[in-house]
Amino acid sequence: MGFKVGIVGLPNVGKSTMFNALTKSKNAEAANFPFCTIEPNIGVVAVPDARIEKISKIANSKKIIPTLITFVDIAGLVAGASKGEGLGNKFLSHIREVDAIVHLLRCFESDEIQNVNKTVDPIRDFEIIETELMLADLDSLEKRIGKKNKNIIENEELTKLIEKSYECLKEGKNPYFLRNEFDSKILNSASILTLKPKIIVCNTGEESISTGNQYTEIVKSRFKDEEVVNISAEIEQQITELGEAEALEFMKELNIIETGLDRVIRSSYKALNLSTYFTAGPEETRAWTIPTNCKAPDAAEVIHTDFKKGFIKAETIGYEDFIQYNGEAGARDKGKLRVEGKDYLVKDGDILHFRFNT
Numbered sequence: 001m002g003f004k005v006g007i008v009g010l011p012n013v014g015k016s017t018m019f020n021a022l023t024k025s026k027n028a029e030a031a032n033f034p035f036c037t038i039e040p041n042i043g044v045v046a047v048p049d050a051r052i053e054k055i056s057k058i059a060n061s062k063k064i065i066p067t068l069i070t071f072v073d074i075a076g077l078v079a080g081a082s083k084g085e086g087l088g089n090k091f092l093s094h095i096r097e098v099d100a101i102v103h104l105l106r107c108f109e110s111d112e113i114q115n116v117n118k119t120v121d122p123i124r125d126f127e128i129i130e131t132e133l134m135l136a137d138l139d140s141l142e143k144r145i146g147k148k149n150k151n152i153i154e155n156e157e158l159t160k161l162i163e164k165s166y167e168c169l170k171e172g173k174n175p176y177f178l179r180n181e182f183d184s185k186i187l188n189s190a191s192i193l194t195l196k197p198k199i200i201v202c203n204t205g206e207e208s209i210s211t212g213n214q215y216t217e218i219v220k221s222r223f224k225d226e227e228v229v230n231i232s233a234e235i236e237q238q239i240t241e242l243g244e245a246e247a248l249e250f251m252k253e254l255n256i257i258e259t260g261l262d263r264v265i266r267s268s269y270k271a272l273n274l275s276t277y278f279t280a281g282p283e284e285t286r287a288w289t290i291p292t293n294c295k296a297p298d299a300a301e302v303i304h305t306d307f308k309k310g311f312i313k314a315e316t317i318g319y320e321d322f323i324q325y326n327g328e329a330g331a332r333d334k335g336k337l338r339v340e341g342k343d344y345l346v347k348d349g350d351i352l353h354f355r356f357n358t
């Protein structure tokens with residue numbers, strides 16, 4: 001269902017704590033949001049988006065339907081996992097299915113919680129996990145390249161990507177930089193673990209939740225091009241146990257305006273290069289997820305394949321215009337309702353109404 005993000009990290013870094021807080025809080029937040037925990041380690045959560053409420057108020061909608069993202073708590077990754085240590089290869093099948101990876105890094109000190117290593121060192125921990133992913137990729141690409149010769153020819157760009165990644169991995173290099181050289185469609189279809197978009201999440205202690213600490217600083221300077229988010233999994237869990245007013249009060253005390261979980265969700269959305277458009281009417285205001293820079297008929301297809309097949313045009317109002325002119329009628333009066341054709345690239349926040357032949 002929708003886009004999937006896997007949470008990985010060494011044992012005891014706080015993955016399950018964060019996962020539980022994520023799924024629990026988003027469940028409690030609005031009972032009418034479609035939500036489910038498919039398996040104990042898979043949860044579907046709503047993407048927080050303040051725009052949807054504003055639109056629905058203006059459109060006088062009975063219902064709000066947010067867009068969703070799936071999180072998977074992936075346990076069992078330890079040094080040697082690719083060779084069967086820990087839960088061994090079991091975790092690999094979980095990771096293969098995800099669209100992006102959250103690396104949860106331990107940045108808190110605690111005498112009680114055992115790390116597999118004695119010291120706190122988020123970069124070392126990251127490298128351990130990445131090494132396992134690289135070894136797993138090396139193994140699977142070797143097989144794929146072998147198969148190709150036996151007549152399973154893949155598309156040319158994909159073959160190039162596979163071969164280049166394989167060359168890197170053979171030399172012990174991480175092929176992640178190839179993300180800059182290939183189209184996202186090819187990257188997404190490659191099913192290569194080390195090429196999946198990454199979100200780096202630092203699990204800090206309570207005292208450094210708003211300021212960060214020495215460890216989160218190291219992480220931030222190492223990952224300049226990635227989304228880096230600081231959270232405290234324990235605090236997030238505590239927040240989920242409070243009522244709305246208490247939670248806000250608590251957050252004020254901690255000097256944070258937004259929960260770490262909301263930031264993790266939004267960073268994931270960004271790392272996946274996704275945008276949102278809306279449909280709005282008296283029945284419902286609904287958010288739809290599309291790849292950024294998607295053409296109107298492809299955006300329509302997210303609602304229904306018939307919308308793409310019979311696509312005629314998309315009546316389009318930009319989000320700012322919709323708010324400023326108080327909805328569709330106002331925007332139309334001011335000439336802000338545009339009629340867009342099949343080459344229109346949908347913008348984040350657009351309110352769309354598709355016209356199509358059946």
Ligand SMILES: Nc1nc2c(ncn2[C@@H]2O[C@H](COP(=O)(O)OP(=O)(O)O)[C@@H](O)[C@H]2O)c(=O)[nH]1
Pocket residue numbers: 009010011012013014015016017018108109110113203204205206232233234235
């Ligand atoms: N002090 C402290 N302990 C934490 C924090 N996050 C998680 N823990 C504790 O670390 C232990 C392992 O957490 P868990 O979520 O099960 O880790 P996992 O193995 O990565 O799933 C639990 O006892 C948590 O309560 C944190 O931010 N600070």
Ligand SMILES: [Mg+2]
Pocket residue numbers: 015016017075
């Ligand atoms: Mg766990």
